Structure formats: C-alpha cells, structure tokens
Amino acid sequence: MAVRRMTLEAREARLAYWMLAPTFAVILLIVLFPVLLNVWLSFKAVTLADLRAPVPVANERVMQQPEAAGDELVLRLTMRNGSQRITLFGVDWQKTLPAGLTLTSVEPRCAQDGRTVACAFGDWEGGYRETLELTFVADAAYLQAGSPDVREAPTDMRARAENVITNLVFTLDNYRRVFTGTDFWASLRITLVYTFFSSVGSILLGLFAAQLLNSSFRGQGLLRGLFLFPYVAPVIAVAFVWAFFLDPFSGTVNALGQRWDLLAGPVNFLGQRSIDLSFFGASFAFPLALATVVAFSSWNYFPFAFLFILARLQAVPVDMYEAADVDGAGPFAQFWFITLPNLAGILAVLFLLRFMFLINKFEDIFLLTGGAAGTKNLPVLIYDEAFARSDIGAGSAVAMVLFLVLLIFMVVYYRFAPENE
Amino acid sequence: MMSATKAITRPRFSLASIVIAAGVGSLTVGMVVALWALVATVVGGMVTTLPLGQALLVGLVLGAVIGAFRAHRDTPVVIAIAAGLVVALVWLLVSGFRPLGLEAVEPVWGVAYAFIAMAVAGHLVRYGLRDFDLRRPRRDVIERVIVRLLRGFGFSFFAVIILFPFWYMLSSSLKGRAAMLRDPANLAIEFGLGVRGLLVGYREVLFTFDFLNFIGNSALVAFVTMVVTLVMAVLGAYAVTRLAFPGRTFLSRSILLIYMFPAIVLVIPLYAVFTQLGLRNTLPGLLIVYPATTIPVALYMLRSYFQTLPKDLEEAGLIDGCTRAQVIWRITLPLSMPAIASVGLYVFMIAWNEFLFAFMFLDNPAIFTLPRGMVMLDSQEVPRQYLMAGAMIITLPIMLLFFWFEKYLVGGLTAGGVKG
Numbered sequence: 001m002a003v004r005r006m007t008l009e010a011r012e013a014r015l016a017y018w019m020l021a022p023t024f025a026v027i028l029l030i031v032l033f034p035v036l037l038n039v040w041l042s043f044k045a046v047t048l049a050d051l052r053a054p055v056p057v058a059n060e061r062v063m064q065q066p067e068a069a070g071d072e073l074v075l076r077l078t079m080r081n082g083s084q085r086i087t088l089f090g091v092d093w094q095k096t097l098p099a100g101l102t103l104t105s106v107e108p109r110c111a112q113d114g115r116t117v118a119c120a121f122g123d124w125e126g127g128y129r130e131t132l133e134l135t136f137v138a139d140a141a142y143l144q145a146g147s148p149d150v151r152e153a154p155t156d157m158r159a160r161a162e163n164v165i166t167n168l169v170f171t172l173d174n175y176r177r178v179f180t181g182t183d184f185w186a187s188l189r190i191t192l193v194y195t196f197f198s199s200v201g202s203i204l205l206g207l208f209a210a211q212l213l214n215s216s217f218r219g220q221g222l223l224r225g226l227f228l229f230p231y232v233a234p235v236i237a238v239a240f241v242w243a244f245f246l247d248p249f250s251g252t253v254n255a256l257g258q259r260w261d262l263l264a265g266p267v268n269f270l271g272q273r274s275i276d277l278s279f280f281g282a283s284f285a286f287p288l289a290l291a292t293v294v295a296f297s298s299w300n301y302f303p304f305a306f307l308f309i310l311a312r313l314q315a316v317p318v319d320m321y322e323a324a325d326v327d328g329a330g331p332f333a334q335f336w337f338i339t340l341p342n343l344a345g346i347l348a349v350l351f352l353l354r355f356m357f358l359i360n361k362f363e364d365i366f367l368l369t370g371g372a373a374g375t376k377n378l379p380v381l382i383y384d385e386a387f388a389r390s391d392i393g394a395g396s397a398v399a400m401v402l403f404l405v406l407l408i409f410m411v412v413y414y415r416f417a418p419e420n421e
Numbered sequence: 422m423m424s425a426t427k428a429i430t431r432p433r434f435s436l437a438s439i440v441i442a443a444g445v446g447s448l449t450v451g452m453v454v455a456l457w458a459l460v461a462t463v464v465g466g467m468v469t470t471l472p473l474g475q476a477l478l479v480g481l482v483l484g485a486v487i488g489a490f491r492a493h494r495d496t497p498v499v500i501a502i503a504a505g506l507v508v509a510l511v512w513l514l515v516s517g518f519r520p521l522g523l524e525a526v527e528p529v530w531g532v533a534y535a536f537i538a539m540a541v542a543g544h545l546v547r548y549g550l551r552d553f554d555l556r557r558p559r560r561d562v563i564e565r566v567i568v569r570l571l572r573g574f575g576f577s578f579f580a581v582i583i584l585f586p587f588w589y590m591l592s593s594s595l596k597g598r599a600a601m602l603r604d605p606a607n608l609a610i611e612f613g614l615g616v617r618g619l620l621v622g623y624r625e626v627l628f629t630f631d632f633l634n635f636i637g638n639s640a641l642v643a644f645v646t647m648v649v650t651l652v653m654a655v656l657g658a659y660a661v662t663r664l665a666f667p668g669r670t671f672l673s674r675s676i677l678l679i680y681m682f683p684a685i686v687l688v689i690p691l692y693a694v695f696t697q698l699g700l701r702n703t704l705p706g707l708l709i710v711y712p713a714t715t716i717p718v719a720l721y722m723l724r725s726y727f728q729t730l731p732k733d734l735e736e737a738g739l740i741d742g743c744t745r746a747q748v749i750w751r752i753t754l755p756l757s758m759p760a761i762a763s764v765g766l767y768v769f770m771i772a773w774n775e776f777l778f779a780f781m782f783l784d785n786p787a788i789f790t791l792p793r794g795m796v797m798l799d800s801q802e803v804p805r806q807y808l809m810a811g812a813m814i815i816t817l818p819i820m821l822l823f824f825w826f827e828k829y830l831v832g833g834l835t836a837g838g839v840k841g
Contacts, residue, residue: 009665012664012665012666013664013665013666013667015660015664015745016660016661016664016665016666016669017660017666019656019657019659019660019664020656020657020660020661020672022653022656022657023653023654023656023657023716023720026653026709026712026713026716027679027713027716027717029709029713030687030691030709030710030713030714031679031682031687031713031714033690034686034687034690034691034694035682035686035687035690037690037693037694038686038687038689038690041689041690041693046693051692051693051696051697052696052697053697163697165693165697208575209575209579211575212572212575212576212579221827224827225823225824225827226583226584227579227583228823228827229583229587229820230583230586232770232819232820232823233587233774233816233819233820234773234774234776234791234792234812234815234816234819235774235776236774236776236792236795236796236812236815237590237795237811237812237813237815237816238586238590238812238816240795240799240808240809240812241586241587241589241590241809241812242586244589244593244805244808244809245585245586245589247605250601250602250605250805251605252463252589252605252606252608254605255604255605255606256459256462256463256606259468259469259470259471259606260458260470260471261470261471262471299582328561329561330560330561330564330565331561331564331565331568332564356681357681359683360683360684360685360686362684362685362777363776363777367776379683379685382685382686382689383685386689386692387781392689392693395689396689396690399685399686399689400686402683402685402686403683403686406681406683410678410681413678413681414674414675414678
C-alpha cells in the first residue's frame with residue numbers, strides 16, 4: 001500500500017501556510033496588487049471618466065410620420081462615441097420595428113431582416129459623431145396598429161471598447177508633467193518640512209508628557225488615559241474642532257488673544273500662507289498655515305510617542321538614578337546622561353515610524369486646510385491630481401514618487417530596527 | 422543628623438531663600454492667574470483681561486513673604502495660605518476691587534475668586550519649595566526647583582491642550598449660532614436653555630441628517646472588520662510564532678512594513694478596480710479594504726504577545742493527543758484573551774475612525790459611515806453647532822469604549838501597536 005508520507009516538518013509547514021493563506025490572499029489583493037497597479041496606471045493616460053467603460057450614444061427623432069399607407073417614415077439618429085478619447089469597436093445598432101415598416105434608404109451598413117433592422121457601424125474613434133436618417137415605407141398594418149412610436153420600439157446598441165486600464169498603451173507624460181510642474185517640487189518640500197517638524201514635535205511633546213507621568217501617584221492611570229485622548233479621537237472630529245476654534249472671526253483663540261492683548265488683530269491661522277515676524281530687528285516670513293498644521297499633527301500624535309517613551313522610562317533601572325544622586329548629579333545632568341542615552345534607541349525608532357506615517361498623512365491637512373495656503377503635501381496633491389482634476393494617471397505618478405521616498409525609509413527601518421523593540 | 426546640627430548654627434534669616442522664593446512665587450502666580458483667567462472665560466463665561474504683569478509682580482511679593490518665613494524648615498501651611506490671602510487683599514485694594522482682571526462680575530464672587538486663587542498660589546509656592554535647603558543653594562537645588570516649576574507648567578500645559586479642544590467640542594455642540602457669534606470666547610454651557618434647548622443640534626443631526634443610521638453603519642463596519650481581522654490575525658500570528666516553515670523570519674519582519682504601505686497610494690488603484698467591479702459604492706467593498714489595512718498590525722501585536730506565552734502548555738496538550746485546532750481553541754486563545762481584547766478594541770477604533778476610504782468610496786447616503794456623514798454635513802452649510810454635535814456623536818462612543826478598556830488598550834498599543 002503506497003501511503004504518501006510527509007515528514008513532521010513538512011506537515012507543520014503546510015499547516016502554517018494554510019493558516020496564513022487568508023492573510024496572504026487579502027494582503028496580496030488589497031495591498032500588493034494595488035501598488036503594482038499603481039505603477040501600471042502611472043504610465044497610462046487615464047482619467048476618472050475612463051474608469052467606466054465608454055458606450056456609444058444614439059438619440060432618435062422621428063422627422064416625418066406617415067399619414068397614409070405608402071407614406072414614408074423618417075427616423076433620424078444622432079450618434080456619438082460617449083468617450084472623447086477611446087475608440088469603440090464594432091458599433092452595432094438594432095431595433096425591432098413595429099409591424100408594417102420596410103427600410104427603403106440606401107444605406108450599405110444597415111439591413112432589414114423580418115421586423116429587425118440592424119446597422120453595423122464599424123469602429124468609432126474617440127469623439128466620433130454621425131447623424132443618419134433612415135427612411136421606411138409604412139403600409140396599412142402600421143396605420144391600423146395606430147402608428148406606434150418607433151422611438152419606443154426595443155432598441156439595442158452595443159460596442160466593444162478597449163479597457164483603458166488593461167490595454168498596452170503606455171506614456172511617460174504623467175511623470176514628465178509631474179516633474180516639470182512647479183506644484184510637485186513645492187509639494188515635496190512642504191511634505192518634508194511638515195513630516196520632519198510634526199515628527200519632532202510629537203516626540204518632544206511625548207517626551208515631556210512621559211517625564212511628567214513617570215512617577216507613581218494617585219490617579220496616574222486616569223491621567224495616562226486622558227493623555228491618550230488626542231490620539232484616540234477620530235481625526236475628522238478633532239480637525240473640525242481645531243478649524244473652528246482657530247477661525248479668524250468666530251474662533252475662541254482669536255477672540256481670547258485679542259481680548260488679552262496677545263494678538264494685534266484677527267489671525268487666520270489656517271488660511272494665511274506666511275506672516276512677517278521680526279526678531280531683534282531681523283524679520284522673516286513665517287509659514288503660518290504650515291506651522292499650524294504641524295502643531296495639529298504634533299498634538300494629534302504625541303500620545304503615541306508618550307506611551308512608548310513612558311514604557312521605556314519605566315524600564316530604566318532606578319539604581320542608576322540613585323547612584324547619580326549619590327554622586328551629586330542634578331536632575332538636568334541625570335536627564336542628559338542617564339535618561340536620554342536610555343531613550344536614544346526608542347527615540348530613533350519612534351522618529352522613523354512617525355516619519356513614515358506622517359509622510360503619507362492625508363486626512364490632517366486635507367481636513368484642516370484642504371491643501372491651501374502653502375500646505376499641500378504630496379498625499380493631498382495625489383488626491384488633487386487624481387480626483388479634483390480627474391487625472392488618474394498623474395495622481396498615480398505622484399503616488400509612485402511618494403512610495404519610492406517611503407521605500408527608502410522602509411529599507412532603513414528594516415535594516416536598523418531591532419527585531420523586537 | 423549632620424544637616425540638623427548644621428542648621429542650628431546657621432542664621433534663621435536668609436537672603437538667598439527670599440530671592441529664590443520670590444522668583445518661584447512670581448512664576449507660580451503668573452501661571453495660576455493665566456489658568457484662572459482661561460478657565461473663568463471658557464468655562465465660567467466671564468469677561469476677563471489677563472493682568473500678567475501685575476500677577477508676576479504680586480507673585481514676587483507673595484514669594485518673598487513665604488521665603489522670609491523659611492528658616493531651617495518649610496514655611497508652615499497656615500502661613501503660606503495666610504500670606505496668599507493678605508496679598509490678595511492688598512491686590513484687591515490697589516486694583517479697586519477688580520482683581521484678576523475680572524470686569525463685570527458680582528463683587529462678592531469676584532473677591533472670593535481672588536482670595537481662593539491667591540490662597541492656592543500661596544500653597545503652591547510653599548509646596549514647590551518644600552524639603553529644600555535654600556540658605557546656601559547648591560546648583561542641584563536650583564535645578565530641582567526649576568524641575569518643579571516645569572512640572573507645574575507641564576501639567577497646566579497638557580491639561581489645557583488636551584481638555585480645551587474637547588471642551589470646545591462639547592460646549593459648542595450645545596450652543597446656537599447667535600450665542601457663538603456674540604462672544605466666541607465664552608464657552609460656558611447655558612443651562613438656562615433647558616435640556617431640549619441644549620440638545621437641539623443632536624436632535625437635528627441624529628434625525629434630520631440621519632446620523633442614527635450612520636451610527637449603525639459605522640458600528641457594523643467596525644464590528645465586522647474587528648471579527649474578520651481577529652480571526653485571520655490569530656491564525657497568522659499563531660503560525661508565525663509556533664510553527665516552523667520556510668520564509669518565517671522574513672515574513673515575521675515584513676508584517677509591519679506591509680502596514681506602512683500608505684493608504685493614499687492604495688486608494689487610486691482600489692478606486693479604479695472597485696469602480697470597474699461595481700464594489701466601490703458598497704459596504705462590502707469597504708469591508709474588503711478595512712481588514713486588509715488592519716490585519717498586518719493586528720498580526721504584529723498578537724505575534725508579540727504569543728511570543729511571551731510559554732510553549733510548554735501547548736506541547737503538553739499536543740502530547741496528550743489534542744489536535745492543533747484544539748490546542749489553539751482550548752489553550753492559546755483563553756491565555757491570550759487580554760491581548761485579543763486589546764487588539765480587537767484597537768482594530769475597532771481604527772475602523773470606526775477611518776476617513777479616507779469611506780470618503781472616497783461612499784456616495785450613497787444610505788450606507789454612509791459616521792466620518793463620511795461628517796463630510797456630508799460640512800458640505801451642507803449647516804450651523805457649527807450641528808457639526809460639533811456630529812463630532813461629539815462620533816467621538817463619544819470611542820472615548821467611552823476606550824476609557825472602559827484603557828488598561829488593555831495601553832498594553833496592546835505598546836506591544837508594538839502603531840497607528841497611522
């Protein structure tokens with residue numbers, strides 16, 4: 001008896017693959033395949049409208065209605081290719097006529113078979129239009145039936161079209177447009193500034209918060225929960241809140257600032273590209289809206305850094321501080337020479353993680369400013385290109401650039417992050 | 422012992438302690454007054470100015486008084502509070518009974534507020550200096566004083582930046598447009614309106630704008646996402662931690678990287694494909710995408726937890742004749758309930774809060790989730806009150822859930838949790 005024997009290892013591996021199969025399938029379909037498709041799309045001229053398959057369109061109008069048997073019925077077809085760019089192949093039109101009508105026009109593309117008149121129009125290029133008049137002779141049967149409206153007779157019009165997504169026409173135009181336009185380079189700079197300062201801001205706030213809560217006192221758990229609020233709350237809710245209380249005319253911050261003489265006049269925190277600040281005579285343009293967005297993101301994500309830093313702080317052996325106390329080191333020296341070196345690893349990892357998340361952060365800026373006033377980062381630019389300007393190809397090209405930048409950081413993370421941090 | 426004997430030989434009066442205490446007093450009173458003015462305005466609905474200069478000056482005096490009463494021990498509590506009250510009285514007299522920048526408030530209450538605030542300030546100054554020998558301050562004592570000031574500042578700062586936005590959300594969801602425009606700084610809740618009057622925004626948003634339905638959609642989407650994610654992640658994490666197979670190390674390290682794949686890069690191709698497949702404007706479409714975005718992080722978190730579980734129990738189970746499925750069901754799952762709860766809650770939170778895909782995919786109001794509903798509300802020029810009521814409706818459930826399971830969630834987040 002031939003029994004297929006498997007070694008224990010092989011069986012275990014097979015079981016593992018079965019257990020991982022659903023995860024693999026989902027990730028392959030929804031994460032990896034879209035990324036590849038994105039590469040594909042970035043080399044194609046595709047607009048939002050192209051995503052729906054193009055169809056031929058025909059409007060029918062009866063130009064002449066028969067009065068008596070032997071009279072003519074003239075049907076005018078105003079036809080066009082529904083797409084401006086995509087060719088339709090094998091455009092067919094057919095209609096089941098009411099009884100008693102016979103096609104008489106000399107139209108080589110059309111023929112009548114029983115009550116069905118069928119036209120084969122061949123291929124139509126994008127934007128193709130044609131007006132065609134078909135003439136029929138009506139007999140008594142048609143008039144007896146009460147001269148039914150031919151337009152309401154069942155009609156079928158179909159064509160094949162190349163799927164713009166699957167065809168093999170490629171172009172470099174998307175990339176050419178992206179790299180030669182000024183939008184992209186400005187956006188890249190804004191993205192890097194936003195990402196860097198938001199990462200640093202959230203980590204500094206998190207470090208400060210962790211220092212505050214790194215001692216046991218009553219209510220510490222409750223406070224820790226409270227400190228996580230900005231992170232847990234839905235971004236759409238808190239973004240609206242920020243936009244409202246920063247409003248130049250009906251926002252609390254401006255009202256209070258003016259009442260307390262901290263602000264000279266209403267400040268449009270989210271709508272003003274830059275303000276001139278002067279420090280000791282030297283004045284410079286401060287990117288106000290961008291700074292406000294950075295403040296929002298730092299606020300939004302500091303609890304994340306806070307949690308990790310707190311966990312790490314609590315793992316620093318207490319005797320290090322005790323030894324430092326004995327040596328007469330003050331709290332600043334202790335922070336500098338004990339706390340910071342102990343945190344260096346986690347701070348680096350946090351920075352990398354935060355950077356990778358923030359570089360493709362869409363919601364924050366989109367909801368706060370919509371990308372106005374010098375805050376349009378790459379994700380918002382992708383949205384703008386692909387959906388506001390309906391240019392899927394250009395959006396994909398920007399997305400590819402963003403992905404490549406991110407890939408560099410992923411490689412860095414993969415190489416340097418400890419296996420279990 | 423040493424220091425006690427030394428203390429007796431030193432003079433009782435010390436200029437250094439007065440100077441340090443005056444500095445601490447100045448900064449403390451400055452902070453107390455600023456916080457007081459903020460709370461009085463945005464919670465109490467009073468009209469205040471911010472007399473920061475006065476406050477710093479008054480604090481200087483208060484600190485000096487408290488410092489003068491320190492000798493070889495801390496200032497007695499009674500003296501610190503009494504000093505606060507006396508300073509408050511002087512301030513009241515000098516400012517013509519308009520303490521702390523209050524302009525139009527009942528005189529009795531205004532005076533009471535001033536006394537309370539300064540008594541608290543006096544106590545805080547004493548508290549900030551306690552246990553320190555200030556007569557000949559060494560460098561580390563000065564540093565410790567600064568650290569205490571920083572802690573005081575830190576707690577006030579975080580209290581303000583965390584609580585203010587949520588207070589704003591709550592308060593303006595209960596306030597009509599007219600009240601909001603009359604004084605944007607006044608965020609007091611007008612209890613005079615009665616419950617019906619206060620909740621007008623909630624009623625409109627829930628019933629007229631159909632948020633009741635959106636809550637159901639969001640809950641459904643989040644719940645299904647959570648269940649699907651947990652099932653797949655438990656299987657995957659078990660395989661990665663307990664079974665040996667080729668490619669295991671690589672996979673184990675790549676999981677988190679998959680999670681880093683940006684949603685904004687996925688959204689265009691998914692939009693294109695889902696449009697062509699007719700999945701775009703549907704809840705099943707959303708339910709295909711959400712688990713895909715949460716499984717990697719859930720798997721990663723569970724993996725970290727499974728690694729801490731002892732293998733012995735499972736091996737014993739296997740030897741006793743359990744199948745793998747039985748081992749997972751009877752041993753691994755019960756042991757990892759805390760981690761599963763925390764990961765589940767976390768995934769629920771991500772799905773509940775998700776904005777981008779809901780925004781891009783859903784056009785049909787019958788299947789909107791809450792974030793998509795908020796965008797719709799925003800595009801309809803409704804009063805700010807309604808939007809804030811909507812924000813409360815989307816925020817409150819997740820906050821309650823989170824506070825309920827706070828302990829689990831914090832554990833889960835630090836076990837490798839990462840949210841975008």
